[in-house]
């Protein structure tokens with residue numbers, strides 16, 4: 001299998017395009033009605049008519065932090081002790097907070113980036129946080145899958161996605177979002193069948209949990225809080241009929257703007273679809289499953305909705321680029337994109353570090369994964385506590401967050417609402 005560098009570039013660039021489209025300088029990220037966004041979109045002449053640039057369509061915190069992750073991975077290169085990499089990631093996360101003016105950074109990211117001490121041993125580590133389930137770790141992790149794209153890279157992908165994720169989101173709902181974002185990017189590069197990705201995630205969660213145990217940091221808290229992410233994904237995959245990874249996907253007959261809105265709310269922690277670590281990659285994946293390789297349809301599903309649409313847009317855009325490239329994306333959506341040069345340079349470097357160095361190695365065998373089990377739980381979107389949501393943090397910037405508050409609730413009952 002040949003991996004083309006243009007897919008790496010498209011992944012980094014379209015991730016940022018998805019962010020900019022969902023964000024629309026804050027207007028659409030904080031518009032909670034998908035229908036309003038689609039009405040606005042219609043007036044603009046549809047996504048194909050949008051000229052993304054740094055004035056009217058700035059990238060938001062998602063892209064700034066994604067670039068921070070990529071820059072650390074590039075500087076680290078390979079072979080050195082991972083502690084060095086984690087210090088670099090922590091340094092980049094801390095520094096990138098200086099570039100957040102007008103980009104609506106999440107409260108958890110700001111709070112914990114400020115607390116990171118990259119120059120000290122283990123200064124990248126923070127305690128378990130019962131309120132750390134937001135999507136801020138997921139939105140910046142896709143490039144980890146570009147750095148570790150092959151099946152034999154999986155243990156590195158697990159370690160780096162989890163450690164970089166829990167630098168700000170030390171809760172499984174948060175850092176497993178980082179793991180999923182990275183894992184699915186690697187699956188895109190591997191050309192794994194799309195319907196098998198979710199089953200692959202469920203299977204590899206076992207290894208992720210083993211990693212947490214091996215590291216020995218806040219094991220009991222993490223294991224206890226683990227089930228929400230896993231059950232949410234099992235319920236979703238069962239609903240789409242792809243739990244085993246080798247069956248045809250199933251969508252409702254009618255699945256327009258209104259129906260998607262209800263669905264995204266139903267899978268969310270408490271009403272803002274995509275704002276947590278479990279549902280940001282889930283909504284992005286659902287958009288990819290439903291778009292049929294059509295960029296405009298992906299945008300309709302994953303970028304233009306009343307949830308945390310810049311984060312779901314970042315993730316979905318990146319995966320779309322890694323799968324299909326830029327060929328069917330209108331040039332005006334990306335040609336004047338803010339930070340396009342930086343994104344393409346990062347993509348080039350990530351490609352050369354791993355894929356370029358692999359040309360003389362034996363090509364890996366890519367296999368679909370299988371899993372089994374039952375859908376037993378679902379998200380209760382009536383919960384008042386919103387400690388698993390990045391979006392709530394944005395909506396409550398003025399409120400003081402308590403890292404000690406422990407009110408994560410177990411997900412409730414089956415997926416009939418989906």
Ligand SMILES: [Mg+2]
Pocket residue numbers: 023060061062103104310311
């Ligand atoms: Mg954002």
